[in-house]
């Protein structure tokens with residue numbers, strides 16, 4: 001293939017329909033639930049970052065109700081933004097006049113944000129179908145009554161008349177999206193949602209003209225595409241997001257996906273392929289989540305994309321954990337796809353496309369697929385500014401009206417930051433960027449804090465780019481002053497005490513000293529190990545059965561300890577006081593982690609509290625029944641969370657200003673520490689600008 005500047009296939013422009021994409025990178029839909037103002041700013045930054053086309057979740061649902069009778073749809077002008085509103089019926093004239101009008105301004109803002117940075121804007125219409133949650137008090141919808149994989153909802157099987165109304169709803173939404181200035185529309189027919197189910201021989205069990213055969217299953221989507229094309233003309237892009245496979249017996253496989261793509265290619269300008277569904281469970285069995293965690297290989301839809309590309313003559317887009325520009329480049333160069341889709345890669349670094357086409361791969365901040373961003377609200381540990389672009393904008397806010405304040409020249413602030421983990425480094429970088437003289441004091445020999453230990457474990461080794469990012473952010477400020485004249489002096493291997501000259505001489509001390517293992521909490525007759533001990537290289541006696549005590553810890557710690565020991569051959573049981581295992585892991589990551597642990601024969605005892613460990617036996621209470629039993633354990637590992645390591649605060653002179661951030665304030669997940677450190681650094685910058 002012909003490459004772009006310098007022969008880079010990612011940089012090559014591509015004509016799609018009547019439009020020209022400036023390169024091969026497309027932002028696939030995400031973060032539709034950000035508040036509108038933040039979403040606009042988020043989109044604008046991604047467009048500025050060089051992505052060629054931005055597909056946005058612009059039609060959340062079809063905005064209208066095709067199922068209840070017309071008189072039973074009370075209608076709500078905010079229906080597009082209100083998740084449990086029963087919106088107008090599609091045949092109610094107020095649907096177009098009121099509801100779509102209410103959404104118009106929001107959509108115009110999004111299209112403008114994309115266009116402002118030179119990207120095309122495409123609005124995705126997405127109906128969750130059987131995966132609509134229970135909590136919006138409306139029925140889930142599907143071609144047939146097959147339970148939702150994620151919600152477990154038994155859906156209503158749409159009647160032929162309701163399907164007619166559904167088509168009207170899709171058309172009205174498509175028209176509204178284009179009327180707001182979008183360059184086109186994408187139908188979401190993947191990820192197990194409504195249109196995906198109509199295409200699937202597993203989920204579509206109909207015997208009428210909308211099922212029963214490949215042509216029958218294609219009938220609905222072809223009908224929607226035909227009316228949309230007739231209404232929108234050739235000028236608007238029309239694309240479809242398809243599943244690359246369903247991973248259930250008799251579901252869509254790669255050949256099936258190719259057949260579906262071939263069956264709609266005459267009506268679309270591009271096909272977008274993605275593998276997986278919401279939670280990574282299909283029919284109760286482990287499968288792929290479309291937002292795959294770090295445990296899932298990159299680009300799982302690539303082989304299917306290649307098969308699809310062989311049978312269609314429109315561009316094929318492939319997406320799914322493409323976070324490395326080399327992988328992206330190879331997918332295009334090898335002919336697996338014409339376009340690559342990026343979602344989380346652009347959360348982590350909006351400049352990914354610009355850097356990739358200019359050959360600055362090393363400068364790209366990598367997404368590690370930790371899936372913090374699938375939570376609502378979210379924060380990304382690789383880019384705390386994601387979704388908070390205005391909050392972290394280094395440009396000064398517009399000055400208040402009135403005469404300019406008299407500015408006094410003042411000495412540079414001296415800031416001592418204790419602890420060079422994720423929070424401490426963020427504070428130091430932010431403060432130095434604002435012109436402060438920062439001393440960053442770290443007891444260990446290198447920066448990273450707990451993160452350095454975490455990425456040394458087998459479970460989290462793939463999170464290493466987060467550590468590299470910290471090092472990269474700090475490095476320039478160690479060598480030379482920031483543009484504002486600030487710099488960082490790093491003192492590793494130094495234990496900060498209250499009388500340390502760097503602390504005594506500082507205008508502000510920031511404690512980012514992290515957490516420490518919580519107290520044991522039950523009688524023991526020999527020393528226990530902690531997760532921290534394991535990460536530092538200590539191990540139980542070889543071959544001895546190990547009990548990992550998770551206590552009420554809801555996130556990764558007990559699972560990480562169990563994974564490490566089971567992977568090295570210890571028989572491991574995890575005892576947790578939670579009802580579920582790892583309940584605070586996001587729902588797309590949890591099945592992948594549990595699959596790995598069950599594969600290593602780790603045993604679990606939920607709702608169980610340890611009362612004592614003596615003579616190699618652990619007394620455990622089952623919290624539902626109160627029944628106590630004895631487990632064999634030659635070693636006990638405490639993985640039940642941390643307490644704040646903030647002892648230095650009380651020892652500091654009372655008149656020394658001190659701020660505590662991250663786990664030293666309250667132990668939480670990594671992403672909390674990064675965001676809090678970044679916020680503290682940014683607040684110091686703002687204070688120095690005032």
Ligand SMILES: Cc1cc2nc3c(=O)[nH]c(=O)nc-3n(C[C@H](O)[C@H](O)[C@H](O)COP(=O)(O)O)c2cc1C
Pocket residue numbers: 028029030031032057124126188241274290291292319320321322341342343344345373374375
């Ligand atoms: C928070 C979030 C929301 C998403 N919402 C949508 C959506 O509305 N429609 C859609 O087709 N895909 C959605 N996706 C999936 C992404 O478009 C993409 O397919 C997926 O994240 C895998 O690609 P990535 O590894 O580049 O992130 C969402 C992803 C995330 C992280």
Ligand code: SF4
Pocket residue numbers: 344345347348366367368369370371372373374379380381382383
């Ligand atoms: S939160 Fe995690 S998965 Fe999401 S973009 Fe950031 S690094 Fe990637």
